[in-house]
Amino acid sequence: MVEMIKTGGSTFPRMLLQHGQARPDRPAFREKDLGIWQSWNWSQVVDEVRTLACGLAAMGFKRGMNLAIIGDNRPRLYWSMIAAQCLGGVAVPLYQDARAADMAFVLQDAEVTFVVAEDQEQVDKLFEIKEDLLPGTTLLQHIIYDDDRGMRHYNQPELSYFRKVQEFGREFERSHPDFFLNEINAGDENDIAVMLYTSGTTGKPKGVCQTHGAFITAARGSIEFDALTPDEDILSYLPMAWCGDHLFSFAQALVAGYTVNCPESGETVLNDLREIGPTYYFAPPRVFENMLTTVMIRMEDAGAIKRKIFHHYMEVARRVGSDLLDGKPVGAMDRFSYAMGKLLVYGPLKNVLGLSRVRVAYTAGAAIGPDLFRFYRSIGVNLKQLYGATETCAYVCLQPNGNIKFDSVGLPAPGVEVKLAPNGEVLVRSAAMLKEYYKRPDATAEVIDSDGYFHTGDAGMFDEDGHLKIIDRAADVGRMNSGAIFAPNYIENKLKFFPFIKEAVAFGNERDMVCAFINIDLEAVGNWAERRGIAYSGYTDLAGKHETYDLIAECVEKVNADLASEPMMADTQIHRFLVLHKELDADDDELTRTRKVRRRFVAEKYKVLIDALYGGRTSQYIETQVKFEDGREGMVAADLRIVDVKTFSTLKKAA
Structure with a gap:
């Protein structure tokens, strides 16, 4: 291969070529298809990307253009990102489960004319957008699909099959043999590599423009921090549009040269996780919560002796596992008791979860409850927290091995400056920061001050050892009428530790007491109900059962007892709650695509329920419009019970 020009700094396409030269036969990507793992080495990936890039060029894709990518985690979609970057273009991954209206906003805002879509489902959505939501525009001129199943009778002129585009590329390359390398050499580390849209918690999503240099800085820093090597295996299953996946499955993979494994589907992730046995693992708290819920459900179904052994050794793990x-x-x-527990419980448990080979596991995207964090570390999973944002390449704070605190997100990462504003807001400055918000100089100026610090919007504090503690979103932290600090996310995470509680929303700012909405976990509570002979017809029916309320009340009271042991949080114990008649859903705009609660929207939508909680009512009737997956709309109605729960006097925290 022709030697590269040594200018322009590091870019992802240059790193791809370097791996193709240095480790051509090492596995770069795997994908499970029809139950069989397919593998591509680095040399093969270079060929795949080169032919795709040349094919895109033959179709008119040029430097500075944006390429949208929509679908589940697939090798060819990751290659599409690199192919666009080889030509000086920008990759714009979208959430594959987004509604057509949400997707249309991003496509229009990013001025997308080229799209690579995974399959027929995404193609249908794109044509719906083109014909119904964006008629008469020059957008979506080229739609390239990866999976040709179900596409036989599609003959729209905009459509091209992925393999056909690569064939165009081979023809193009024969007549332009130097084109590919020349385009890569024209790239610069300060070029925008990817545009990741924010979740839109408080407004319309914004396109975060990140350069090659920014993400490579973040990747190198975290790789060195955790001593990652080309021998790592990861499972890539989180949305490609999420910053965390882009750091772990794309940037770090291209910097370190390790193997990215793509599952067969969202339904097979846990099975594929066990088959791959990753050495490096990343998941948001919700995934770890779901894993724990599955474990607890299985233990409830186990025999009495097995349950007794499990709980005995889990108590041992809770006491000494993290220290070990x-x-x-x-x-x-x-040590002896823990060794026995490892043989009988922890080892088999990690194997069932697919975490037996994990050397380093991270969680981010939302705060993780200390109890959930402690559970995984106690059974020997080196789970750590990182703190970051889309605007900082998910790279601000990391937790060093041997220096883990359950209530912190660690120390500032190498090369990152972190300080607190007078109001407690976390401010960050590093080389791994956004270049700008796309077409939003006003928004860019709002978040980056004159000293170059990015204003995260999170409220935090440093402890005596320099560890950063994130309290909550600065906009969400308030005060109760008693003067006590009210941090809703802190309370909600304690509630969500229980397998029966899937989501919670706490209220208390400028109030005399804290009240909460609860979403039950249908699988966990359903399993619990079936073992007790409690019949139910669906979520709404089960959520309204007296037995369900009693179960949730026990969980809430345990949280209150825990809060009572923390003097700063004792006044934020929950006094009243209700179980919502429907699950909070991103399709109903109640959650973002990364499952963060849109608090203001929820508070406005369910104002009648909040008024009932604080008005002393014992029930409240409500009708709620919902959107179904097929686009239809309907109504869910219920008469919701409201119950009071026990609170506790301030207790001395146990040693």
Whole structure:
């Protein structure tokens, strides 16, 4: 291969070529298809990307254009990102489960004319957008699809099959043999590599423009921090539009040269996780919560002896597991008990979860409850938290091995400056920061101050050891009428530790007491109900059962007892709650695509329920419009019970 020009700094296409030269036969990507794992080495990936890039060029894709990418995690979609970057273009991944209206906003805002879509489902959505939501525009001129199943009778002129585009590329390359390398050499580390849209928690999503240099800085820093090597295996299953996936499955993979494994489908992720046995794993708290819920459901179904063994050794793990993982001194008897627990419980449990080979696991995207965090570390999973944002390439704070605190997100990452504004807002400055918001200089100026610090919008504090603690979103932190700090996310995470609670929304700002909405976990509570002979017809029916309310009340009271042991949080114990008649859903605009609660929207939508909670009512009737997956709309109605729960006097925190 022709030697590269040594100018322009590091870019992802240059790194791809370097891996193709340095480790041509090492696996770069795997994908499970029809139950069989397919593999591509680095040399093959270089060929795939080169022919695709040349094919895009033959179709008119040029430097500075945006290429939208829509679908589940697929090797060819990741290659499409690199192919666009090879030509000086910008990759714009979209959430594959987004509604057509949400997708249309991003496509229009990013001025997308070229799209690579995974399959027929996404193609249909794109034509719906083109014909109904964006008629008469020059957008979506080229739609390239990867999976040709179901596409036989589609003959729209905009459509091209992925493999056909690569054939165009081979023809183009024969007549332009130097084109590919010349385009890569024309690239610069300060070029925009990817545009990731914010989740839109408080407004319309914004396109975060990140350069090659920014993401490579973040990738290198985190790779060195955790001593990652080309031998790592990861499972890539989180949305490609999420910043965390872009860091772990794209940027770090191209910097370190490790293997990215794509599951067969969203339904097979847990099975594929066990088959791959990743050494490096990343998941948001919700995934770890779901794993724990599955474990607890299985233990409820187990025999009495097995349950007793499980709970006995989990108590041992809770007491000494984290200390052993961190290399701290532990007594001989506890070491022996833990070794027995590893043989009988922890080892088999990690194997079932697919975490047996994990050396480093991270969680981010939302705060993780300390109890959930402690559970995984106690069984020997080196789970750590990182803190970052889309605007910082998900790279602000990391937790060093052996220096883990359950209530912190760690220390500032290498090369990152972190300080607090007078109001407690976390401010960040580093080379791994956004270049701008796309077409939004006003919004860019709002978040980056004159000293170059990015204003995260999160409220935090440093402890005596320099660890950063994130309290909540600065906009969400308030005060109760008693003067106590009210941090709703802190309370909600404690509630969501229980497998029966899937989502929670706490209220209390400028109030005399805290009240909460609860979403039950249908699988966990359904399993619990079936074992007790409680019949139910669906979520709404089960959520309204007296037995369900009693179950949730027990969980809430345990949270209150825990809050009572923390003097700063004792006044934020929950006094009243209700179980919502429907699950909070991104399609109903109640959650973002990364499952963050849109608090203001929820508060406005369910104002009648909040008024009932604080008005002393014991029930409230409500009708709610919902959107179904097929686009239809309907109504869900219920008469919701409102119950009071026990609170506790301030307790001395247990040692």
